[in-house]
Amino acid sequence: MKAVINTTDGPIIASADEPVPAPHEALVAVRAFALNRGELALLDSRTGGWRPGQDIAGVVVEQAADGTGPVAGTRVAALVEQAGWAERVAVPADRLAVLPDQVSMAQGAALPLAGLTALRALRLGGALLGRRVLITGASGGVGRFLVELATLGGATVTAVAGRHTRDLAALGASEVVAATDQATGPYDLIVESVGGASLAEALRAAAPGATVVLIGSSSGAKSPIDIYDFVGHEGTRIVSFLSYAHPDPPGADLEVLVTFTAADRLHPTPGLVEDWSKLPAALAALRERRISGKAVLTL
Numbered sequence: 001m002k003a004v005i006n007t008t009d010g011p012i013i014a015s016a017d018e019p020v021p022a023p024h025e026a027l028v029a030v031r032a033f034a035l036n037r038g039e040l041a042l043l044d045s046r047t048g049g050w051r052p053g054q055d056i057a058g059v060v061v062e063q064a065a066d067g068t069g070p071v072a073g074t075r076v077a078a079l080v081e082q083a084g085w086a087e088r089v090a091v092p093a094d095r096l097a098v099l100p101d102q103v104s105m106a107q108g109a110a111l112p113l114a115g116l117t118a119l120r121a122l123r124l125g126g127a128l129l130g131r132r133v134l135i136t137g138a139s140g141g142v143g144r145f146l147v148e149l150a151t152l153g154g155a156t157v158t159a160v161a162g163r164h165t166r167d168l169a170a171l172g173a174s175e176v177v178a179a180t181d182q183a184t185g186p187y188d189l190i191v192e193s194v195g196g197a198s199l200a201e202a203l204r205a206a207a208p209g210a211t212v213v214l215i216g217s218s219s220g221a222k223s224p225i226d227i228y229d230f231v232g233h234e235g236t237r238i239v240s241f242l243s244y245a246h247p248d249p250p251g252a253d254l255e256v257l258v259t260f261t262a263a264d265r266l267h268p269t270p271g272l273v274e275d276w277s278k279l280p281a282a283l284a285a286l287r288e289r290r291i292s293g294k295a296v297l298t299l
C-alpha cells in the first residue's frame with residue numbers, strides 16, 4: 001500500500017507494509033485525514049522513516065478479530081497514535097466512532113484530535129451555563145471547536161483571532177477581539193493555546209477563582225508570569241491538558257462529537273480540503289498560518 005513516510009527531505013508518499021491488526025483492532029481503508037499543528041514539530045524531529053498521522057476517516061475493511069467494534073463496510077472516524085496518513089491503518093475499536101451518512105469523510109477526519117481536545121479541555125472548567133469564556137487561538141482547528149462547544153454548553157464566548165475571523169460569530173462567539181490584551185473579561189474560564197504574552201494577558205482577564213486551561217503554545221514563546229499576576233485574580237488556577245494523558249479512550253467522546261455534527265450543532269468545516277498528493281503544500285500552509293480551521297487531505 002501507499003503511505004506517508006517522513007524522511008530527512010520531508011514527508012513523501014511511498015510504498016509501506018500493510019498493517020497487521022491486533023485482535024482488538026479493525027482494519028480501516030482511509031478516505032481522508034487531517035493535519036495537526038503538533039505534527040509539524042514531530043515531522044521536523046522524527047525524520048528516519050517515521051509514519052505520521054492521528055486523525056482519520058474511512059471505511060472498515062475488516063472488523064476487529066475479537067468481534068468488538070463496527071463490521072466491514074461501516075464508515076468511521078478515528079484517533080490513532082500514528083501511521084494514519086496511509087491507504088490503510090489498524091485502529092483499536094475503542095478509538096473510533098461510526099460516521100452516519102450525513103457526516104462527510106472530510107468532516108469526520110477533522111473531528112478527532114482537535115474536537116476531543118476542545119471537548120475535554122472545556123470539561124476541566126466545569127459547568128458552562130451562564131459562564132464567561134475566553135478562547136485564544138480561536139480561529140485554529142481546536143479554537144473553532146472550542147468556540148462552538150462552549151456556546152453549545154451555554155457560555156458567553158469571547159474569541160481571540162488575529163489573522164482569520166472566518167464565521168467565528170456564526171459559530172457562537174459574542175465578541176471577537178484581535179489580541180488577548182483586548183479581552184476585558186472577567187472570564188470564568190479561559191482556554192489558552194498561544195502561550196508567551198498571550199497567557200500572561202489572559203491571566204489579567206481572569207475572574208477571581210477562574211480556571212485557565214493551558215492546551216498549547218502555538219507562538220513557541222515562554223510566558224512571563226509570576227505570583228503578582230494573580231493579584232486581583234486570586235484563586236485562579238492554571239490546569240494543563242495533554243490529550244495523550246487523558247484516562248479514557250477516544251471512542252465514546254468522538255461519538256459525542258459525531259452526534260453533534262450529524263445534528264447540525266457542531267460544524268467541522270475544514271479550511272482546506274485537497275488530495276493527499278498536495279501534502280507538502282498543505283503542511284506549508286498550516287505552518288505559515290494560512291488556514292483557518294482544519295486542513296484535510298483526501299485519498
Ligand SMILES: NC(=O)c1ccc[n+]([C@@H]2O[C@H](COP(=O)([O-])OP(=O)(O)OC[C@H]3O[C@@H](n4cnc5c(N)ncnc54)[C@H](OP(=O)(O)O)[C@@H]3O)[C@@H](O)[C@H]2O)c1
Nearest residue numbers: 037137139140141142162163164216217218219242243289
Ligand atoms: N494539549 C493537547 O493535547 C493539544 C491537542 C491539540 C492541539 N494542541 C495545541 O493547541 C494549539 C492549537 O492547535 P491547532 O491544531 O488548533 O493549531 P492551528 O489550527 O494552527 O491554530 C493555531 C491558532 O493559534 C493562533 N496563533 C496566534 N499566534 C500564533 C503563532 N505565533 N503561531 C501560530 N499560531 C498562532 C492562530 O491564529 P491566526 O489566525 O492569527 O494564525 C490560530 O488561531 C497548538 O499549540 C497545538 O500544539 C494541544
